[in-house]
Amino acid sequence: MxxxxxxxxxxxxxxEWALRDGDTVRVGISDFAQDELGDVVFVELPDVGEDVTQDEAFGVIESIKAVSDLYAPVSGxxxxxxEDLFDAPEMVNExxxxxxxxxxxAIEDESELDELLSADEYTDQVA
Incomplete structure (x- = not known):
């Protein structure tokens, strides 16, 4: 598939994916991950203003199959x-x-982006 x-x-x-926009990175999970999880029923996320650290858990995603930690691709x-996900977690699947x-x-250290995988590298990993 x-x-x-x-x-x-x-x-x-x-x-997790990271999409850079200036000094900010938007984060979500990959198509592969949502497919592996199955139907997402709950997402727990940090509050605005909290700090997250690269490769450390920032939240939890729960599906009918599993509960998984979510890991920050960058620190900041x-x-x-x-907040739409709290009422409609299925948007992660859709x-x-x-x-x-x-x-x-808000990115603390731009060099952390260099540690992430490109789309091709990620595709090779999940193949």
């Missing part, structure tokens, strides 16, 4: 949270790269 992996963003080995302060985004982080 093939999965959508847009090449305008970078990926964590733990299946949470500047936005997709549009993981669009309406199913999870949070935005």
């Amino acid at each position: 093939s999965f959508e992996t847009p090449d305008d963003r970078q990926y964590n080995e733990s299946h 302060e949470v500047t936005a949270v997709n 549009d993981p790269f669009g309406d199913g985004w999870m949070l935005e982080i």
Whole structure:
């Protein structure tokens, strides 16, 4: 089965994506990850203003199959949270790269982006 992996963003080995917009990174999970999880029923996210650290858990995603931690692709302060997911967690399944985004982080250290995978590298990892 093939999965959508847009090449305008970078990926964590733990299946989160990072889309840079200036000094901010928008974060969500990959198409592969949402497919593996199955129907998402709950998402727990940090509050705006909290700090997250690269490769450390920032939240939890729960599906009918599993409960999984969500890992930050970069360190920084949470500047936005997709509160729509609290009432409609299925948006993660329906549009993981669009309406199913999870949070935005003000980048602390740009060099952390160099540690993330390109779309091709991520696609090779999940193949």
